[in-house]
Amino acid sequence: MSRVRGQSLFSLSTLLASFFGAAMIAGAFAYFNYKFSEYKFIDFKEFTFYEKSDVFHPQEDKYIVVFYSSKDPNTMELLSQTKLKLPILAIDYYNEVRQNTEGTTFLRSGTKTSLSFIQRFNIYDSPSIFFIKKSQEQIYKQDSMIRKLDNLQELASVVEAL
Numbered sequence: 001m002s003r004v005r006g007q008s009l010f011s012l013s014t015l016l017a018s019f020f021g022a023a024m025i026a027g028a029f030a031y032f033n034y035k036f037s038e039y040k041f042i043d044f045k046e047f048t049f050y051e052k053s054d055v056f057h058p059q060e061d062k063y064i065v066v067f068y069s070s071k072d073p074n075t076m077e078l079l080s081q082t083k084l085k086l087p088i089l090a091i092d093y094y095n096e097v098r099q100n101t102e103g104t105t106f107l108r109s110g111t112k113t114s115l116s117f118i119q120r121f122n123i124y125d126s127p128s129i130f131f132i133k134k135s136q137e138q139i140y141k142q143d144s145m146i147r148k149l150d151n152l153q154e155l156a157s158v159v160e161a162l
């Protein structure tokens with residue numbers, strides 16, 4: 001190694017600075033991955049959803065939330081025919097009005113609420129599914145990771161797996 005004024009180019013301080021720099025980058029990456037995957041809360045006082053023209057007020061302790069697009073063929077029919085142990089909250093991206101069925105409540109909302117919901121839960125695909133459970137009176141906590149369904153016919157198997 002060459003020397004500049006009696007010092008080595010490869011010093012202990014350079015090595016430690018590189019190590020701490022790499023550790024800080026790895027720590028920041030791990031922190032943001034943790035925050036990104038952290039489970040979120042939904043306050044039904046803040047997020048106003050509608051069943052037809054009535055405001056939705058949750059009554060159950062747990063729900064399956066399915067975020068879907070009514071423009072996909074047969075999606076609403078499959079959701080309305082699905083009967084599971086837990087009630088389904090089907091939130092339509094395109095806000096089509098649909099009659100509720102025994103196991104499925106079809107919800108719609110304004111554009112601001114829809115966009116806030118998508119952003120809060122980091123939803124990138126349709127249809128997506130996750131569970132929520134009651135935390136307080138109108139506040140529900142996300143109770144599972146958000147999964148994309150390849151098709152709604154696998155809904156029952158995904159629910160059993162989660």
